[in-house]
Amino acid sequence: MSRIAKKPIVLPTNVQLSITDSEIKVKGPKGELKLNNHPFVSIKVEGNEVWVTPNLEVAKRKADERKFKAMVGTYWRLIRNMVLGVTEGFKKELEIVGVGYRAQLQGNKLIMNLGYAHQVEFDVPADVKVEVPAPNKIIVSGIDKQRVGQVAADIRKWREPNPYSGKGIKYVDEVLKLKEGKKA
Template sequence: MSRIGKRPVELPKGVTATLSGQTVEVKGPKGTRSFTATDDVSLAVDGDAVKVTPRGNSKRARAQWGMSRTMVANLVEGVTNGFKKELEISGVGYRAQAQGNVLKLSLGYSHEVNFEVPQGVTVATPKPTEVIVEGIDQQLVGQVAANIREWRAPEPYKGKGIKYKDEYIFRKEGKKK
């Protein structure tokens, strides 16, 4: 039995869910998102909750049960609160600046990096060393943050680079004489 899958997904006030076949569409104050579940689970909208139940007792059906429930819960979370990833830039001369849908990064290369921000995600730079990625799609927000971080991942000796705000960089000791 899936402990996660057993719990129904509660819909807060202002959020509606509609079901058509295996696709659930969730509308909220921040936008609309949808998810198509596999045939191993069945979805049902009961008033202000979405229930996910497995079809059969196979290992795949039980795995899809918890995953599908989590995906629906993420849809609800995205259209009500949204998702956010915060990045910190550390290093002398390293900075970021958001201009429209382009993020300009100065990361110690011979040129500036112009990162095109995809549709559905907003990037803000409250400080030159801080980047905030926000959106209603958790996967897209995480992927954009990872792509920005990829330009200069933090190195273990001085800690220079782009890191997540809550990330710990394991520091190494330098050379000894």
């Protein structure tokens, strides 16, 4: 079994977790998240603690137990991220590097000048909030960690950092190792 799942997930007082046969719901001050329940995993709520264990009664063979135990750690982390999301939220910061490269928010669209002959328009999903505090900085935030990371990756994909000059869209905490150019 996963080592991390040997510890319980502690629920804050302002978070409610409900489990049905098909899904897990976590409701908190920032919103509500849902996750499909997997038959390999058994989830129990005891007071303000959530325990995730493998559901070995469903296993048909001894070889299946390894898959079951692998899912326990995954679901422990998914539920923990849901609890953190509805209480604190998640945030990814992107930085635009390059002369003339900039971004602006117009309504529900992120418009970026990234050195192409045209402007790049990115439709912001409803469940994610995008802010542009400066022309060269983009902040993506929301309650679903996976969704925030995916939207940030989609924005970054429009102009990934150049390995020689470093121009492009990069995460603020990303360290680029620049390559050396041609020698004369």
